[in-house]
Amino acid sequence: MAATGTKSVLFVCLGNICRSPIAEAVFRKMATDGGIVDQWRIDSAATSTYEIGNPPDHRGQACMKRHGVPMRHWIIDSGATSDWNLGSLPDARGLACLRKHGIDTDHRARQVTKEDFMSFEHILCMDESNLSDLKRKSKSVKDYTAKIELLGSYDPQKQLIIQDPYYGSDEDFEKVYEQCVRCCKAFLEKNS
């Protein structure tokens, strides 16, 4: 659980390998450049199980590299002597500590959990299918507090939907990146 006073945002798309990792990386860089990343818990997740455990799509990684947005990814692993936390994410406090020291950690696709609806203030998704999936999933979470919105609702150019680039080209990933930059900038300005 994030420290008190910390703001929190979870970016969500279908597979958590294309759009939401780009949005997460763009937002984290903006908050870092603005000197306020310590005030935020930032993560991304999927509505589906399609890509659980997989790294971000190589086209998205290439796009981030072209724009100088850290989305570093290593093939390094670690393990436990016990089976107490199989499948769990690293502890959020540990991740925050790593990131505070500029040690970015690679992202692995994960599916949104019931706990996410209780622990994130904002859940921002990419298209109407994500929105309906999230609203359906939220119905099974009692008294959830997250505000579920389309990330595109923050776009000053009013492009509401961030289309799935999975079957697309590098240009489609560039369009996702440009939309994420506009929307994350507006969202951060509104919530700083």
Ligand SMILES: N#Cc1ccccc1-c1cc(NCCCN2CCCCC2)c2ccccc2n1
């Ligand atoms: N579905 C759809 C779809 C429809 C229109 C445009 C894109 C996609 C699409 C397809 C994907 N994986 C291929 C199908 C996966 N299998 C579907 C049947 C169940 C077993 C898994 C994606 C994977 C990661 C991120 C985004 C993706 N987006």
